[in-house]
Amino acid sequence: MAYKKRNTVVKRSIILFLAVLVFVAVFSGRLLYVQVTKEVDGRDLEAIAESRWTTTETVPGSRGSLLDRSGSAIAEDVRSYTLVAIISDEAQEYIEDPEVAAEVLAPLLDMDESEIENRLSRDLYQVELGSNARYLSLQQKNEIEEAAEDAGIEGIHFRTEASRYYPNHEFASHVTGYVDRNGNIPSLGLESSLDDELTAQDGKLTYRRDARGFPLLHAEEQYEPEQDGYDVQLTLDQRIQTSMERAMSEVEDTYNPEKIMAVAANPSNGEIYAISNRPSFNPNTYENITNYTNYAVSDRIEPGSTMKMFTLAAAIEEGVYDGEDMFQSGQWPIGGHTVSDHNEGRGWGEITYNEGFARSSNVAFAKIAKEQLGRDTFYDYIESFGFTSPTGVDLPREAESLIANQSNYDTAATAFGQASAFTPMQLVHAATAIANDGEMVQPYVIDGIYNPNQDHEPVYQHEPVKTGEPISPETAAETRERMQDVVEASEGTGTDYYLEGFDVIGKTGTAQIPDPEGGYLSGSDENIFSFLGMAPKDDPQVLLYVAVDRPELEDHEAGSEPVAQIFNTVMQQSLQYLDITPDVEEEPSLEDDGTKSPDVEGMTASEAKETIEAKQLTPLLVGEEESVTAQVPEAGEPLIHGERVMVRTNQNEVMPDMTGWSLRETKKFAELFDLDLHYMGTGFVEEQSIEVGAGLENKTYLTVDLNPPDPEAAAEAENEEENEGEETESSEERRE
Structure with missing residues (x-):
C-alpha cells in the first residue's frame, strides 16, 4: 500500500515536472521569439517603446514671399499670436476675476467688456476670445502682457502661429491674391497660381524624453530640415504702385465709379510697373471683398477711341494714309448703319485726317478702314497687333478678345473702337509696338523665382519676349507724332493730359456700354472713359492705360477729368521715379556775402x-x-x-x-x-x-x-514784414 502511494507521488511529481518543463520551454521559446523578432501579437515592441520615449515635432517652413522689383515684401509670412485664457481653478495660474480681466482686455482687443467677461466665466479649462484675439501682432501681444502684469492678472497665454501678411495693405491686391486663414488656402492672383512654388515643406525634429515629457540631456536628435517656399520677385515698383493706388482711391471717393482699371508698363521690355483695380480690397482683411476680378486682365471692354491709334498705324504702315487729305466729318452711312462723330454727329465740316485723329473723328477712321485699308488688310493688322489672342501675361484668368467681323459695319466700328472688345492688357501689349519703334513685347509681372534654401539660387528668371513687329520704326515715330497732337493741339481731345516738360502723348477713349436689352446704355456718364498714353514721346519709358467706368459726373464735368486725375499723377511721378524730370528753372545762384557754413560736427x-x-x-x-x-x-x-x-x-x-x-x-x-x-x-x-x-x-x-x-x-507777408520793421524802428527811436 505504501509502495503504491509512493508510486503515485512519483508519477505526480513527474507529471508536474514535465508540466513545468513544458511551461518553461514554451515561455523560453516565446521569450526567445520575442527577443529575436521583437514582436508581440504582431506589434513591434521597439516601436512601442520608441513611441513612449521619443517625440517627433513638426518644424513648419515659411511660405515664400512675393517681393517688388527692389526686394521689398508685398506678401510674407510673419508670426502672429492667438490669446488663450486659462480659467479653471485646477490650473496653477488662471484668471480669478473675469470682470477685472475683461476691463483690462476690452480696449486692447477692441471688444465689449461683457462679451469678454461671458467667455471668461464659462465652465471650461481654457477659452479663446474670438476673432479679435487672433492674429495679433508682436506689439499687441506685448501690450496685453504688460497690461495683464500691471493688473496682476494671471492665466493669459499666447499660441504662436505663422500667418500671411501684406504690409502695403491695399496694393495690387488682385495681382497678389490672398491666403485664406481658415485652412491656409490660397485664393486669387499669384498666391493661387504660384501655390506650388510658394508652398513650404515642413521639417521634423525627433528626440528622446523622460517620463515627464522633458527632453533627455545629451540625447541624440534627428532633424529633417524644413524647406521654405520659393520667393517670387515681381516687376512691380512699390513707388509707382503706391502712387496709382492713392490716385485711384481719391477718384473712387470723389466720383463713385462702377470700376476703375489701370496698368503701367515699361514698353521696351514689357515689365509691368503697376496694376490696380477698383473696387479693391485689403488682403489682410479679405472677408468683405466685393470684387474678385482683375479687370485689367480678365475684363473685356470696347476700347473706344484708343483703338484709333492702331488703325492709324496700320494705314501709315500700308502707305495709304495722307494726313493732309480732306474728308467730310459728321456722319457717314455704311452697311445699313450711320457712323456719327462724338459731337452728336455734327462734325467739324471738311477737315484733314490729321485733324480728324486729334479730334477723334469716328467718321475718319471708319473711312480709313473701309476705303483705304480694306476689310482683309484691316483684320490682318488686328491679328498682327495681338488682338486675336491673349497676351500670355503671367497672371491667372486672362480673358480672350471678342472680335466682330461679320459685316462692313463691324469693320468700321472696330476701327474706331466699338463692336469688338479687348482686355486692357491687350491694349497695353499692342501699344508697346508704337512706343518701342515697331517691336511688340509680351507684358509680364514675374521677374524671377528664387530658392531661399540655397542662398536664393534662381529657379526661374524672365527674359523679355518679342511677340511681333507689326509696324516699322518710321511708322511708330509718325504715329507718335499724331498722338502728340491729341495732347498738345488746341483741337485735341487729350489736352487734359498735358504735363509741362514731360512730352506726354496718347489717345483718349470713350466707350459705350452694351445694354443687356440691346443697343447701348444712354446718358453722358454711361460710358467708360479712358486714356492710353506714353512718355517721353521720342523714347517712351512709361506706358500707362487708365479707364474709369461710369463715374458720377456733375453737369459741368467731363469724363476725362477722373481719368486725368489718375493718369497725370501716376505718369508724372513714374517719370520722376525713373529720373526723367522736366525742364525746370534753376534757383538763382547764391551771392557770396562772406557767410560760410560753420563746422559743428562733434558738438552737442x-x-x-x-x-x-x-x-x-x-x-x-x-x-x-x-x-x-x-x-x-x-x-x-x-x-x-x-x-x-x-x-x-x-x-x-x-x-x-x-x-x-x-x-x-x-x-x-x-x-x-x-x-x-x-x-x-x-x-x-x-x-x-x-x-x-x-x-x-x-x-x-x-x-x-x-x-x-x-x-x-507773398505781398501780404512782405507788407507785414515792412510794418514790423517800421514798428521796430519807431520803438527804437522812442527808446533813444
Missing part, C-alpha cells in the same frame, strides 16, 4: 544751435540732445543769411515740417538722411510724403509737391 546739439545762430543762419536740429554726427551744408560752404544748416544726432530722429522749404533746402535734407527724393512742380514745398513727426529710421523715399508762392499772400 545745443552748442551747434548757438554756433549756427551766431552766423545769422537758421539751425534745423534733427534728433535728441546728443553730439552732432553729420551736417549739411558741409563746413565752409558759402551761404546767405537765414539759410538753414541741418544737423543730425542719430538719436530719435523725426521728420520736420518742410512747408515753405525751397527745392535746394529739400535736396540738402534728402542728402543728409540718404533719402531718394522725388518732387513735382516748381516753387516751394506744400506737401510731403513722410508725415511730420514720423521716425526717419528705415525711410527710403521722400516725395514733395512744390508750388510757386501765392502772389497775394
